[in-house]
Amino acid sequence: MIRRLWKGAFIIKGILSPEDARLAREIGAEGVVVSNHGGRQLDCAVSPVEVLEAVKAQSNDMTVLVDSGFRRGTDIVKGLALGADAVIIGRPFLYAAAVGGQAGIKHAIRVLQRELHIDMSLLGVNSCRALREVERMQRHSGTA
Numbered sequence: 049m050i051r052r053l054w055k056g057a058f059i060i061k062g063i064l065s066p067e068d069a070r071l072a073r074e075i076g077a078e079g080v081v082v083s084n085h086g087g088r089q090l091d092c093a094v095s096p097v098e099v100l101e102a103v104k105a106q107s108n109d110m111t112v113l114v115d116s117g118f119r120r121g122t123d124i125v126k127g128l129a130l131g132a133d134a135v136i137i138g139r140p141f142l143y144a145a146a147v148g149g150q151a152g153i154k155h156a157i158r159v160l161q162r163e164l165h166i167d168m169s170l171l172g173v174n175s176c177r178a179l180r181e182v183e184r185m186q187r188h189s190g191t192a
Contacts, residue, residue, distance in 0.1 A: 051076040059111065061085075064094055069106040079111030081136065097126060104131030121163025125171070129179045 051058055060072045061081035072080050082103050084093040096116045104112050114127045115136035127135040137160070144156035173179050 059113070063103055064096065064099055066099070066102040066106040069103045069110070069112075073106070073108060073110055077110060079113065079133075080107065082112065082114040082116075082132070083136075084116045097130065100127065100130040100132060121160060121165075121167045124160075124164060125167045125179060128176050131180065 057079070058077045059079040059081060060077050061083050062085065063069050063072060063080040063082050064084060069080055080103065082096040082100050084096055096114050100112075100114055111133050112131060113134050113136055114130075114132040115138070118124060118127060118135050118137050119140050124135045124137070140156055140160070141153055144152035146152075148155060168174065168179070171179070173181075
């Protein structure tokens with residue numbers, strides 16, 4: 049019903065299984081967010097990073113975002129390498145805003161950018177696309 053009534057982009061949050069991703073695709077969703085809502089409401093649910101690859105495999109051309117527990121550059125690298133089109137981060141920026149307002153948020157962004165730069169440099173990649181390619185090559189060679 050929602051898809052029929054809403055003609056804009058339709059993204060469903062809270063996907064934790066490949067079957068739910070398939071159903072979302074079948075009803076016309078353009079994307080999904082693999083999420084357990086930060087464990088606040090679903091504290092016994094699987095971690096999104098554990099199901100991300102399987103959900104991505106069922107997504108076909110849908111956009112796949114991921115959140116819940118992503119805090120650092122290495123977390124973002126893992127999410128992207130496992131197939132997410134983007135990683136949603138909230139809590140670190142909420143903490144930064146609470147402590148330092150706008151300046152705190154700017155500082156948190158710089159820290160996260162620096163972490164990403166270092167992490168990707170250590171992996172020998174210079175783009176998010178390259179992260180996905182490294183993961184695919186390792187998976188196919190059996191070294192992942």
